[in-house]
Amino acid sequence: MNPLNKENQIVVWKEQNNFQLNTLVSYKPEQIIVTEVGKKLLSIMYPEVTSIPYPLRDTTKRYKWRMPPEELVTTLSSFLSVKDVACLSGTCKNLHALRRVLLFDHLSLILRTILHMKNSMSDIPALMRLGILHENYDLEFIKNELHIKPASELDETLIIKILKKYNNYVENLELKNKKNIASIVETIAENCPKLRYLNLALCTKLTDSQIKTIAQNCPELQEINLAHCNLLTDKSIEEITQYCPHIESINLSRCHTITDTAVIKLAESYPHLQTLILAGCKNITRLGIKEIALHCKKLRNIDLADCFRIDDKAIKFIAKNCSNLRTISLYSNRIVDKTIIILSRYCKDLTSIKLKRCQDITTNACINLANNCPKLRLIDVSNCNLNSKSDIQFLERNYPMITIIK
Numbered sequence: 001m002n003p004l005n006k007e008n009q010i011v012v013w014k015e016q017n018n019f020q021l022n023t024l025v026s027y028k029p030e031q032i033i034v035t036e037v038g039k040k041l042l043s044i045m046y047p048e049v050t051s052i053p054y055p056l057r058d059t060t061k062r063y064k065w066r067m068p069p070e071e072l073v074t075t076l077s078s079f080l081s082v083k084d085v086a087c088l089s090g091t092c093k094n095l096h097a098l099r100r101v102l103l104f105d106h107l108s109l110i111l112r113t114i115l116h117m118k119n120s121m122s123d124i125p126a127l128m129r130l131g132i133l134h135e136n137y138d139l140e141f142i143k144n145e146l147h148i149k150p151a152s153e154l155d156e157t158l159i160i161k162i163l164k165k166y167n168n169y170v171e172n173l174e175l176k177n178k179k180n181i182a183s184i185v186e187t188i189a190e191n192c193p194k195l196r197y198l199n200l201a202l203c204t205k206l207t208d209s210q211i212k213t214i215a216q217n218c219p220e221l222q223e224i225n226l227a228h229c230n231l232l233t234d235k236s237i238e239e240i241t242q243y244c245p246h247i248e249s250i251n252l253s254r255c256h257t258i259t260d261t262a263v264i265k266l267a268e269s270y271p272h273l274q275t276l277i278l279a280g281c282k283n284i285t286r287l288g289i290k291e292i293a294l295h296c297k298k299l300r301n302i303d304l305a306d307c308f309r310i311d312d313k314a315i316k317f318i319a320k321n322c323s324n325l326r327t328i329s330l331y332s333n334r335i336v337d338k339t340i341i342i343l344s345r346y347c348k349d350l351t352s353i354k355l356k357r358c359q360d361i362t363t364n365a366c367i368n369l370a371n372n373c374p375k376l377r378l379i380d381v382s383n384c385n386l387n388s389k390s391d392i393q394f395l396e397r398n399y400p401m402i403t404i405i406k
Contacts, residue, residue: 156180160187167191176225177202185210189217196220201227201251211236215243223249227277230256237262241269249275253303256282263288267295274298279305279329286314293317300324305331305354312339319343329354340365344372354380356405363391370399380405 160183163170170192175184181203188195195218200206206229215221221244226232232255240247247270252258258281266273267288273296278284284307292299299322304310310333318325319339325347335358344350344365350373355361361384369376379395382405386392392406 156184159184163187163191167193171195172197174199175203176200179203179205181206182210185213189213192218194220197223199225200229201225203229205231207231208233208235208239212239215239219243220246222246223275225251226255227251227253228255230254233257234259234262234265237265241265245269248272249301251275251277252281253277253279253305254281256280259283260285260288264291267291271295272298275301277301277303278307279303279331281307282309285309286311286317289314290317293321297322298324300326302327303329304333305329305356307333310334312336315339316342319346323347323349325350327352330358331355332357334358334360336360337362337365341368344369348373349375351375352378354378355384356380357383359385362386363395366395366404370395370402376402378403378405382406 156178159175163184164187171194173188173192173195175181176199178184178200181200182205185206188198198214198218198221206226208231211226211232212235216239221240224240224244224247226236232252234257237252237258240250247266250266250273252262258278260283263278263284264287266276268291273292276292276296276299284304286309289304289310292302294317299318302318302322302325304314310330312335315330315333315335316339318328319342323346326349328343328347328350331354335355337360340353340355340361341364343353345368350369353369353376355365358381361381363386366379366381366386369379379402381392386406392404395402395404
């Protein structure tokens with residue numbers, strides 16, 4: 001039945017059903033009386049049809065909100081500013097679930113990367129200025145969509161402000177190369193009980209007492225990077241092992257005062273340890289590495305570069321006890337072919353081995369690695385005394401799946 005008024009060719013459209021709209025427009029009315037929402041839909045789908053606002057309000061019925069198709073919502077959002085879209089997405093659960101779709105085409109490349117790739121806290125201030133982040137309904141969004149990782153150049157005051165605002169939702173923190181770390185440490189201790197990942201590399205003023213403060217208040221820590229924190233001693237490791245039972249990865253590279261005492265404490269406390277970085281820890285010896293090998297059977301990655309007191313026996317302990325090993329770095333260590341061959345026989349899941357400046361390594365060790373470790377993809381033998389250039393060419397020709405760094 002034709003719904004048009006034959007005298008003035010006007011139809012009233014109160015619903016939001018697209019199929020019904022298509023039917024009405026097919027009768028080619030002169031005007032359609034519509035609601036505000038209907039007017040926007042009409043202007044998108046049939047811009048040539050004129051419309052006038054619907055002046056009446058039916059108070060006798062309660063209409064159930066029905067979510068329009070995602071494509072239509074996206075089209076509608078294109079007429080709004082970023083801030084308006086963000087506010088709109090906070091009005092109901094359905095629209096909030098579409099916020100990434102709604103905002104994606106409006107955002108700069110950096111902010112788009114944030115939402116899509118779960119990147120860093122350095123852009124949270126920009127999101128706040130745009131009105132995209134709202135304290136009332138966005139905490140879950142922050143938790144699920146953003147890892148809180150401030151860039152190294154971010155102002156400490158701003159970091160503290162954001163940590164306080166989103167305290168219970170901060171699980172990952174990048175604080176690399178922060179000079180004024182004391183106030184940030186205090187803020188972390190007071191506001192980040194769910195912290196799981198913490199990078200404090202190159203925070204050269206970090207002290208044992210500050211590590212104790214963090215450890216006591218962040219019991220969920222799983223990964224911590226303390227590389228180049230030269231003021232730290234074995235006391236810091238003692239505090240971490242006492243208060244943080246879930247550590248799976250720890251980076252202590254270039255912490256020159258760390259000794260076997262700390263390494264043994266790690267071994268005894270974390271049988272589930274998967275990554276241990278000790279590059280440049282010149283006080284580490286076979287004693288500490290032996291304990292790691294005996295206790296940490298799940299170890300997957302170990303870096304002993306420039307640990308000049310590590311010898312062949314230490315690596316043999318690792319080889320025979322850590323069969324899950326994936327990567328190992330032995331830069332500048334006094335390691336011979338026989339040790340590497342033993343490593344290749346026990347650790348068949350190796351994917352990367354770095355032997356740079358290991359002067360006693362020859363092509364024979366590389367061939368054994370290639371034959372015994374089917375997952376191996378990288379061998380670094382730069383500055384090693386390999387037999388000849390032809391030997392390198394032989395490796396590259398016969399093992400094309402392995403990158404040989406020479």
